[in-house]
Amino acid sequence: MPPPSELPLAVAPVDAEQAEAALVEHYPRLVRIGYLLLPPSPGRARRVFAAHALAQRSLQAAHRADAAAVPLPHRAPRTGDADPAYTYVRRQVLRRALAAGRARRLRVWPRRAALPPVLPSAWGLRLLPHPGGAGELALERELAALTAPARAAFVLRGLEGLADGEVRRELAAIGVADPHAALTEADGVRAGHALLGSPEFDPCSLQARPPDLPGRRRRARTALAAGAALLVCGALLGLPGDGWGHASLSAPLYARNPASETALEPGALRRVPATYWRHSARTDFTVWPTRGDRTQDTRLLRRALGVWARPGAGVRTSATPGTPTGPPMGAPQLLYAGEVGDSAVVLFHDGLRVVRYAEPRNADPALGAALDFARVDGADEASSGALVVTRTGDAVRYLTAPWVRDVRVRDLRAPDRAPRPLDRSPDGVTGPLAVPAAGSGCRSWKAVELTGGSSVRLVTDLGELAPARLTSGAPGSPQDVTGRAERESWARTACLLREVRSHGVRSVNSWAYARQALPEDGGTARWLCTRAETWRGPGSRVIAQFQAPSALPAAPGAVAARAEDAPECGARSPRVLAGVLWQSPGGRWYVLAAGSEQFASLSTSGGVTGSAPGRLLAVPAAEGVRPRLDGRLKDGSRVGALH
16 A cells, blocks of 8 residues: 555645646746657657647646536645646646557547647648657657656646655555556656757747648549549449349459359358278378368357468468469368367368368367468378377477378487377377477477378478478488388488478478598588479478588588579489588598489599599598589580589
């Protein structure tokens, strides 16, 4: 409880004449207080008029009290108190300035303080205070960041010279709920109080400037065009029939388009029977059955379709690169609708995209919703084995395809460790799985083995709805990662997957294209090319990697080269050439290079000169050199290294 000295003190009753006298005497100071307290968003010119209006409206309460002739409760003023009439008028300015700065709520009739002032006003001129310096600009920014009560506390303390107890009493008198918090927030302002008296904040000393004349002409032309359009629309709506005439080719509004309305109806959703996939000619997302415990929840489905068509401000939307986020092009396929953890989730498929809608289980609109888009056009059995159904914190859950019989978790960084089973619900939703390399390091990388039919496919989460398939082998004929050699290769490559997160990746292939005996009996190194293909086509990424012998079986290799939208290591151009600067165990440096089997010879220049027949090169070099590497193919053409 505040001490008695800080309780709101009702000033002695003042009549209209006393209030007018105080306003005339202290008018510049009262207008400055209003100017400082008003939010900066309307602009300096509008704040000037609003501050003058606040000061002039402060007499209204005095006139009403004088007319009612009801004495206000008060205490006898203490020695040193300010003029009661001035204190009374100042409180009216403070109260109205705070009311103008509050967030506006929907009211039948808004507060007068929230309405723009009718008077004073000026037409054809912009009246602005005189500009200040850097200190005034810094203070303006700091005041803009404060709440309205904190601005009032700073102004009362700095401009009016009130002690903290008097400031709290004045704030309480004008209706501030927590004066102590306002003072504490005002303590964070670094600028000095002396700047409050600067001409920058004096709305009574003004300079005149012309308005935005070109903008005014544009607005006039726009208003004229809008009026003409309104007249034309009124004439069209007055026509017989539906208001548009029988001969018009104009399409109706979106909300009146029958196809668009049908796409938003839960009853029109395409639902696939549970066993349809067994005898279908296709094996992809189009044959996934409709699953989940809320597939008959019409209200949930209607909300999901409505948000998809017109997402509001409370919806968090994400999309993989190159994925359109527009409304459904027709009635989509319903893949899943059910509760997973604390969320209600709906998954749709429209032939081009997979769309995920998620909301809290209690459908509280205050908590918002999430809407995610991912391209999956051209999916086949290998790339439609699972979808991410929820992503919370550092864990994901998958919805698996109906043909998946078994799901296991494998750590790519531990190739010798056996995979562990991952539980699934009858609807095909897996238990939570840690997001790969969610922390700052890369000690493990979780991938999922999906067993279906006669194949075992390896997929991993890269931050999107559709997990990426992992393969090994030469371009054009990649194989699933099932053997020990492939797993050991991926153990040293897994951490590079962080470079293709959230990139719309469909599959990642790791190709061991060369082995090289290192100089000075340094062992045998492997050269790999890792290529990430995207669902959209463009945006593929290629990484050439050099894996020197290591005592640690999962030690990451060295990146020799990177490229984006390059044909190397792909089915169109199944070749690659890359090189590194390597230091032997004896401390000597070498330029090492390796090409795929299409190369007949390699050479280097620019600081290090050397050549070698075949597709391997090892040339002594100095530390820090950056030579140029190229090679000649077996057909005689010359190509450069990947870069």
